[in-house]
Amino acid sequence: MEIPPQRFTAAQVCEAAEEFIRLFHRENPEAGAPCARLAAVREELAETGTYRHTPEELVHGARVAWRNSNRCIGRLYWNSLRVRDRRELVASDEIADECFAHLREATNRGRVRPTVTVFAPDAPDRPGPLIWSEQLVRYAGYGDHPSVTVGDARNAPLTEALLRLGWAGGAGTPFDLLPLVVQGVNDKPRWFDTPADAVLEVPIRHPDDPGWGAWGLRWHAVPAISNMCLEIGGVHYPAAPFNGWYMGTEIGARNLADTDRYNLLPAVARRLGLDTSSDRSLWKDRALVELNRAVLDSFDRAGVTIADHHAESRRFLTHVEREERKGREVGADWSWIVPPISGSATPVFHRTYEDRPSSTAYVHHPGAQERAQGRDLV
Numbered sequence: 053m054e055i056p057p058q059r060f061t062a063a064q065v066c067e068a069a070e071e072f073i074r075l076f077h078r079e080n081p082e083a084g085a086p087c088a089r090l091a092a093v094r095e096e097l098a099e100t101g102t103y104r105h106t107p108e109e110l111v112h113g114a115r116v117a118w119r120n121s122n123r124c125i126g127r128l129y130w131n132s133l134r135v136r137d138r139r140e141l142v143a144s145d146e147i148a149d150e151c152f153a154h155l156r157e158a159t160n161r162g163r164v165r166p167t168v169t170v171f172a173p174d175a176p177d178r179p180g181p182l183i184w185s186e187q188l189v190r191y192a193g194y195g196d197h198p199s200v201t202v203g204d205a206r207n208a209p210l211t212e213a214l215l216r217l218g219w220a221g222g223a224g225t226p227f228d229l230l231p232l233v234v235q236g237v238n239d240k241p242r243w244f245d246t247p248a249d250a251v252l253e254v255p256i257r258h259p260d261d262p263g264w265g266a267w268g269l270r271w272h273a274v275p276a277i278s279n280m281c282l283e284i285g286g287v288h289y290p291a292a293p294f295n296g297w298y299m300g301t302e303i304g305a306r307n308l309a310d311t312d313r314y315n316l317l318p319a320v321a322r323r324l325g326l327d328t329s330s331d332r333s334l335w336k337d338r339a340l341v342e343l344n345r346a347v348l349d350s351f352d353r354a355g356v357t358i359a360d361h362h363a364e365s366r367r368f369l370t371h372v373e374r375e376e377r378k379g380r381e382v383g384a385d386w387s388w389i390v391p392p393i394s395g396s397a398t399p400v401f402h403r404t405y406e407d408r409p410s411s412t413a414y415v416h417h418p419g420a421q422e423r424a425q426g427r428d429l430v
């Protein structure tokens with residue numbers, strides 16, 4: 053396995069560390085002046101090449117990293133992120149167990165709680181653990197072409213790799229839970245069956261058409277990204293799965309609708325009796341709206357937290373205002389913030405943002421996408 057290169061020089065780590073410690077003390081006045089802590093961190097860096105965050109720094113750093121997520125529309129509640137400090141864990145089986153515990157706590161019987169679990173950081177002498185799976189919950193995709201795949205075509209390469217490795221496969225439904233793939237420190241990647249009780253799922257039904265029930269559509273309650281690196285003040289936590297709650301369009305306008313995912317618009321249009329002979333009948337657009345109504349209504353009925361894109365857009369602008377009042381500029385990426393349907397009907401559409409980088413952030417690892425597809429899984 054190729055080991056990702058240390059991306060920061062010692063001087064850069066030192067600079068990022070100082071910047072973060074100053075920010076921590078500025079935003080947490082009860083912690084007092086930063087001088088003593090700065091001196092201690094400099095000394096630790098000189099001696100060991102890294103430094104250990106205090107529990108308070110870790111919590112604040114993980115929250116600020118969310119605050120700095122330019123692609124995330126849901127940042128209004130950044131300061132209430134729950135942080136599970138599991139920095140002592142380096143072994144794959146313990147990490148997998150804690151990921152499943154994360155899911156249970158974050159699910160909270162449907163009242164979804166934004167949560168991050170932080171595992172061991174990279175150290176100068178050895179990389180930290182890695183989670184290969186892109187999310188803690190993923191559905192298998194059987195078949196190698198989007199048009200013939202049963203399940204989530206996005207996960208077909210990983211499914212294939214796991215089957216080759218000896219995973220027995222699920223029941224063959226479109227919504228079989230994939231195992232979680234974890235690589236502990238000094239270890240090869242291993243897979244762990246996802247316990248059914250760790251995953252809450254919502255059956256998708258349409259409020260006006262009881263026939264949807266028999267269709268068997270469902271989606272999981274908690275989106276938990278698991279293959280991004282949490283960087284805080286020059287320290288890299290390569291395994292730090294985090295979740296918020298869903299916004300309906302992620303499921304209804306992307307996961308279930310994209311042609312390279314579940315590609316359900318033609319089937320939805322047929323159920324609705326729409327004329328699909330020409331794009332100009334706007335059958336795709338009408339099917340999208342009904343699929344999104346079904347997702348929101350189903351989550352509501354199941355008592356599972358979900359945002360709609362109108363409310364979440366307003367919340368985002370509240371966040372921008374609130375941050376600006378605190379003297380902080382909010383970075384954002386327009387193309388990610390604007391929802392994938394009805395963009396211009398939401399207020400986030402009608403303005404521009406600056407997409408500014410930060411040294412405390414959730415970032416994509418080099419090679420993460422390949423790992424999420426199970427490439428070179430041995």
Ligand code: ARG
Nearest residue numbers: 275295296297298299302307
């Ligand atoms: N879009 C991804 C999905 O549909 C999840 C990304 C994170 N989403 C969130 N609401 N925190 O699974």
